[in-house]
Amino acid sequence: MPVQRRGAAIEIADLRREFRSGQGSVVAIDRVDLSVAPGEFLCIVGPSGCGKSTLLRILAGLDRQTAGTITVDATGWAVENAMVFQESGLFPWMSVATNVRFGLDTRGVPREKADARVDAALKLVGLTRFRNHYPHQLSGGMRQRCAIARAFVTDPGMLLMDEPFAALDAQNRVLLQAELVRLWEQTGKTVIYITHSIEEALLMGDRTVIMTAHPGRIKQIIDVPFPHPRDLLQLSASPEFGKLKLDIWRVLEEEVNRARAEMEK
Amino acid sequence: MSPKTQERLLYLISPIGLIALWQILLMAAIGDRRFVPAPSDIAWRYWDMVVSGELETNTLVTLWRVLAGFVLGSIPGIVVGLLMAMFRPVRIFFDPLIASLFPIPKIALMPLLLLVFGFGDASKIALVVIAVFFPVVVNTYVGAANIERIYWDVAKNYGASQSVIFRRIVFFGALPMIFAGLRIALAVSFIVLVAAEFVATKTGIGYLIWNSWELMQVDVMFVGIVTVGVLGLIATVILQEIERKVIPWKTE
Numbered sequence: 001m002p003v004q005r006r007g008a009a010i011e012i013a014d015l016r017r018e019f020r021s022g023q024g025s026v027v028a029i030d031r032v033d034l035s036v037a038p039g040e041f042l043c044i045v046g047p048s049g050c051g052k053s054t055l056l057r058i059l060a061g062l063d064r065q066t067a068g069t070i071t072v073d074a075t076g077w078a079v080e081n082a083m084v085f086q087e088s089g090l091f092p093w094m095s096v097a098t099n100v101r102f103g104l105d106t107r108g109v110p111r112e113k114a115d116a117r118v119d120a121a122l123k124l125v126g127l128t129r130f131r132n133h134y135p136h137q138l139s140g141g142m143r144q145r146c147a148i149a150r151a152f153v154t155d156p157g158m159l160l161m162d163e164p165f166a167a168l169d170a171q172n173r174v175l176l177q178a179e180l181v182r183l184w185e186q187t188g189k190t191v192i193y194i195t196h197s198i199e200e201a202l203l204m205g206d207r208t209v210i211m212t213a214h215p216g217r218i219k220q221i222i223d224v225p226f227p228h229p230r231d232l233l234q235l236s237a238s239p240e241f242g243k244l245k246l247d248i249w250r251v252l253e254e255e256v257n258r259a260r261a262e263m264e265k
Numbered sequence: 266m267s268p269k270t271q272e273r274l275l276y277l278i279s280p281i282g283l284i285a286l287w288q289i290l291l292m293a294a295i296g297d298r299r300f301v302p303a304p305s306d307i308a309w310r311y312w313d314m315v316v317s318g319e320l321e322t323n324t325l326v327t328l329w330r331v332l333a334g335f336v337l338g339s340i341p342g343i344v345v346g347l348l349m350a351m352f353r354p355v356r357i358f359f360d361p362l363i364a365s366l367f368p369i370p371k372i373a374l375m376p377l378l379l380l381v382f383g384f385g386d387a388s389k390i391a392l393v394v395i396a397v398f399f400p401v402v403v404n405t406y407v408g409a410a411n412i413e414r415i416y417w418d419v420a421k422n423y424g425a426s427q428s429v430i431f432r433r434i435v436f437f438g439a440l441p442m443i444f445a446g447l448r449i450a451l452a453v454s455f456i457v458l459v460a461a462e463f464v465a466t467k468t469g470i471g472y473l474i475w476n477s478w479e480l481m482q483v484d485v486m487f488v489g490i491v492t493v494g495v496l497g498l499i500a501t502v503i504l505q506e507i508e509r510k511v512i513p514w515k516t517e
Contacts, residue, residue, distance in 0.1 A: 060422050079424065089419040092514045093437035102433075103423040134514045154423070 003228050005039020007190030008074035008081070008157030010059070012036075015068035017054050027215035028054040032068070034209065034218065036158075039188040041181075043201035044209045045252075047259055051216025052194045053162055056083070059192065060160050074157030079107065082151035083160040087167060088143040090135040096146050097122065097131040103154040121153035124183065141172035145179070152183065158190035166196070177204060178232045185229045198248050202241065203232050210251060213259050220251060302484040307491070310484040319473075324492060326468045330386060331454050331500075334393020339450060342398045343443055346405025347435050351427070356406075363402060371396040372460045379465055389461050389469075396457040397450040401443070408442025409435045441515060444508045451504060455497050470496075 015032040018025050029051035036042050044052045057063040058070065060083045074080040082103060090099045100121055104114040122128045125145040135143055144164055151159055165173045181204050184191055195201050201208040201224075208222045224244070226235055235241050266274075284304050290296055291303040298306065314320040349356040375392060382388035412435060420434050462471020470489050477485035509515075 057418075060418075062418050062421060081422075083419075083422045085415055085419065087415060089415040091416060091419070091434065091437070093440070093512075094433075102419075102425075106420075106424040106426065106429055136514060150423075 003039065003185050004188040005037070006188050007039045008072055008077060009038045010034070010036040010073075010158070010190065010192075011069075011071040013069045013071075015055070015058070015070065016066050017051065017058065017063070018066045030215035030217055032216070032218055034221075036190060036192070038073075039190055040207065041184055041191045041193065041205045042207050042209065043193045043195060043205035044211060045195055045198055045201045046211030046216070047213045047256060048196065049216070049259075050211040050213040052211055054216070056160050056162050056192060056194055059158075072157070077157035078155040079103070080156065081158045081160050082154050082156035083162065084144070084147050084151050084164045086163045088135070088147040088164075090143055090146055090150075092135050095132050095134055096127055096138070099135070099146060100150045100153055103150060107154070117153050121149040124152065125149045125179070139172075140168050141176060144168065144176060148180065148183070152187070156189065158192060161191065161193045163194055163196065165200075173200075174232070180204065181228075181230060181232060198252065199236070199245060202226075202244055202248070203230075203236060208248070210248070210255075212255050214262065219255065222248060299481075300483060302487060306484050307487045311488050311491070314485070314488055320488065320492065323468060323470050323473050324496070326386075327458065327462065327470045327493075328496065330389045330469065331393060331458055331496075333386075334390045334458070335397055335451065335454050337390065338394035338397030338454075339401045339447055342401030342446070342450075343405050343436075346402045346443075347409050347431060347439065349402075349406045350409030350412075350439070351431060351435060359402075363399065367399045367403070371457050375461050375465060384465055388465060389458060392461050393454045393458050396453050400449040400453060401446040404442045404446025404449070405439055408439030408445075411442075412438035440512055444504070444512070448501065448504060451500055452497060455493060455500075459493055 012032055012034040016030050017028045019028055032055065044055070046052050054063060058065050059072075060081060062083075072080055090096075091102070094102070097118055101114055101118050104117060109117070119128070122131055125148055127142065127145055127149065130138060130142065135146070138146065147164065165176050168176065177200065191205075193201070193205060198208070205224055206228075208224060209218055210220045210222065211217065212219045222244075226241070288304045291298055291301065302310075311320070345355075345359060349359055371392060374395060375388070378388040378391050382391055416434055416438060417430070420430050425434070458469075459471035459474070462469035463475040466472050470492050474486050474489035477483070477489065
């Protein structure tokens with residue numbers, strides 16, 4: 001069954017973010033134009049310092065652009081966006097269930113409704129048995145599952161994910177990637193997924209945006225040709241996948257070398 | 266004998282050894298028992314004062330003053346500390362006040378407090394309130410100001426209002442540091458209260474110690490000193506237990 005795409009639509013035009021400090025200013029992102037279709041799974045890849053996190057923080061309302069516009073059409077959704085952070089950002093003083101509930105409490109969702117939604121979200125990520133645990137009692141993979149449940153439970157038009165699996169070990173990363181793709185295939189929400197791994201981007205996304213550093217600009221946008229639903233393990237072993245990865249590596253290699261040369265100057 | 270039991274015994278050796286040495290020296294008539302009573306004299310006197318109810322009355326008075334002052338001083342300390350961390354104007358307003366008032370020996374305020382509150386319990390409690398406020402406010406502020414940025418980001422991204430951030434993020438994030446401040450404040454409250462009771466009252470353990478000095482009842486003096494130590498120990502243990510209950514996420 002094809003994915004029912006019905007998330008928020010995003011239109012980004014000529015976006016620029018400059019950080020000013022005592023030593024002058026740094027351009028984090030510059031001339032970024034991007035449109036994201038409803039329900040698209042978009043991955044953004046780039047070397048560190050390419051401003052991909054800055055872009056995500058602006059989308060999340062945690063930072064403001066210096067120039068340019070962002071238009072998000074999230075009509076029909078309870079909230080515009082929900083973010084999943086790199087180190088999960090679970091509140092250590094709240095239990096798993098209370099953490100998941102947080103975004104419902106802040107929006108004044110009535111108790112019984114919230115209970116039902118939290119139960120469903122915990123079931124979705126397989127944490128029902130751990131609902132009364134505290135984050136420090138969970139493994140890294142379970143913490144990220146909890147963070148994903150916390151984002152999904154608010155029913156956002158788009159999910160913003162900032163390298164959510166970067167700190168996990170390889171096995172857990174593979175498991176969680178598959179789980180996220182399954183969740184996305186079920187819900188069809190728009191996902192903006194930041195990663196530094198091309199492989200991860202190609203495995204999961206519909207399109208991959210490749211960014212360059214200093215200043216952060218879009219170098220290339222790649223349409224990932226593999227249809228959904230996907231079996232990530234099988235896909236990662238296929239020759240088509242290997243070829244696409246190699247092609248993109250060639251593009252990035254140039255970029256990495258340029259960045260390195262600049263650093264050594 | 267298990268290593269743990271050995272460690273516990275070792276823990277007791279130094280105080281017991283000291284007390285035994287003290288007793289032996291005085292029994293051997295090295296030192297004047299009228300000025301330095303032996304531990305056995307203190308123990309007997311302790312027993313007398315328990316039986317007569319004298320110790321109980323004074324202990325209860327002191328405890329009441331410490332407890333009232335501790336509670337009334339720490340609550341505003343916590344609230345102001347949190348507000349300072351959240352709102353810059355509040356911080357700018359309180360910073361110079363704290364910097365200038367914290368170093369003043371609080372006992373120096375006793376005459377002033379006697380003028381304002383009179384010789385009753387109120388002046389003693391007020392002194393404890395003031396002494397407790399400062400360590401609590403400073404610790405709370407430091408704890409709240411050093412909450413990791415990611416928690417602010419999450420709260421903001423998930424639609425938390427200022428009041429939710431205050432009650433559910435900043436307060437809990439600062440809680441370990443708040444308890445560190447409360448422990449200091451607890452010791453400080455005994456210190457200033459006993460000193461205050463030296464002068465401006467006819468009740469309390471401080472009064473007992475000072476009065477026994479004037480009457481040259483050195484054994485009573487020691488009973489008072491030991492009582493303060495025991496009260497401080499018990500109060501600290503209770504506070505630690507509360508901390509363990511209130512901060513279940515704290516990893517040792």
